[in-house]
Amino acid sequence: MGLSTLQPPTKINLKGIVIFLLSWSFFVLIPIAGLLLWSFLTMENFRPVWDLSLQAYREVFASGRWEVTARTLGIASLVTLLEIVLALPFALWLSKGTKNMGLKITVLAALTIPFFLSLSARTIVWRALLGLHGPVNYALMATGVIDGPLDWLLFSQFSVILGLIGPYFPTMVFPLYLSINLIDDEMLAASTDLGATPGFTFWHVILPLAFPGLGAGIIFTFVPMIGDSVVPTLLGGGHVILLSASVESLLRILNYSVAAALSVVMLSIMVGVILVVSLVSTKIITSKSSALPEVTP
């Protein structure tokens, strides 16, 4: 309903569409077409050989690089899910739980400040904390919880997941905060007046209205995390291989065709994920808003 009012009343702006299409083809379509083409070529003596083959795709699967793709998607999905669980109540509190503007600004600034530090600098701290001789192990041993140091605290999937949570929290919180902030307080008051419990209001009023923010949050968090190279390198200790390291290793030996094939596989999955997310959110928004009048007590 909102969209239709935004559309220009009479004719389509032809100039705008041409400019968009031209720049989109130049910046998006050409690189992707190049990537696709590369993935069907083979390299010999640093030069592409111009007969098309599926060799690169076979190598993606033979060297187990698809496992890396699956692991990367798995970890990124898990961390995105954790971010939702952490960010939803936080965003709710920040936008509706407090009316103090000063506090809001301070909290938002506190979330932004870490971005001024490099990701490596923020991540390397975990190594000192979680190492065999680090304070966490020391505290656990001193209190008698464990007898010897836990080696899975560092250089494991655990440490990579832990390390990813911090840097990707703001990208989930900001869109959620903005969308929840836009919800009219009177709408919530009306829900309460009509006898809805806080839980009911959350599920049937807040969540559907916050869905665009959640969708944006998922994309802003999930997509860059797929390509993160800093956290898995520093905290995985070489045991948790994610996509970026795999591609980097290929580029280092100039194996462009396999790198391109791997990227094409990844790109297809990403387009799929984005399609599913947008389809599901559209569906939920429409079904929730149409279901709302019926469940009103």
Next chain:
Amino acid sequence: MKTNETCKKLYSRRTVLKTGVAALAATAIAPCFPAKAFASKETVRIMGVSTCAIQDWSSFEKDTGLKMEFKGINSDPGLYVQEVVANEAGEDYDLFIFDGGIEDRLGASGHFSKIDTSALKMWNEVSDDVKSSPLLQGADGTQYGAPIVFNADSFGYNTDLVKDAEPLSWGTVFENEAFLGKVAIEDTWLTTLPNAALYLIGKGKKITDPANMTPEEVKMVVDFLIERKKAGQFRAFWHSYEESVDLLGNGEVAIEQCWEPVTKQLQREGKNIRYASAREGYSKWMIGAYVPSQAKGERLARAYKTIDWFLGGRYGALMAVQQGYATANPLASLKFASENGMSKEEIKAIEFNIQKVKEKMALPMYWQNSSPKHIKVIESEWQRFKQA
């Protein structure tokens, strides 16, 4: 005249390579200004790995009368090959200084010139086993490179924990039940696979050349490494110098396949760390100077003049004292040090280096090869190990 020539070449190659008109205009004009600016003093332009650079080139400029323009790069063969092949860096640089190995291919493909050894004054003073390194010669024995810096690598260990007598086997790193989860290795096929191969050769396995393994040999080595990884041998794979110092220094691991300066630094910090004498042999690397085939006439003369300086005593003495690395002509370094009044300690460091190099050269080893024949299989097998 020289300037015009360079500009013309830049035009032609960039016209072919780059299609953007604006980019062409910008890049074509830009290189011409600096060329004019330093036309009064001859400049040698080098693209080289930072390992071989010294902090201050003023002594070079005094000795040779040339101005030094050094562009430091990382030891990343991919980037380097791209610069040399696709971007034709030979148009812009008089000399490349890079980890040896790739000259087999870039020499054969005509990107490097054969070194005219008669044009080098210092060439005959360099010992034969150094200059005949396969990392300086093409597959057919053509001399494409001149030796600049080299060393033989093994592993460091904490002497408080590892009490075995030297020389130590590479099994200390790869198959060590007493130190499960207390070992770190370098996250690259370049050194780790051949080191493991050295160990397996010692155990009687048949591998012809650890630095140039066949697909079957690589598979055997990786199968062994996967088995050790599953047994929990490796605590971490390091990616940078700082990381390797940190892991061994803070006790996260007791044994670490690493570079020699790591142990030097930890010793200076008072830690009981020692660089192992390896029983089965060493991982040797060599940084060589290679002349791009585009360098002709005056540019070529400058390149040779520069190589001669690298083969001389001043550079050798500086490297031995500052980095502990070996250079082509250690006797000249020693002579330079005593003639130029360097301190007793510095002279001792140079003497120690000569002794160390002599000992290590006598042992079996392989030359690190950043461009093995089956590089795609090797990289792919390495990924299989990493993912296991």
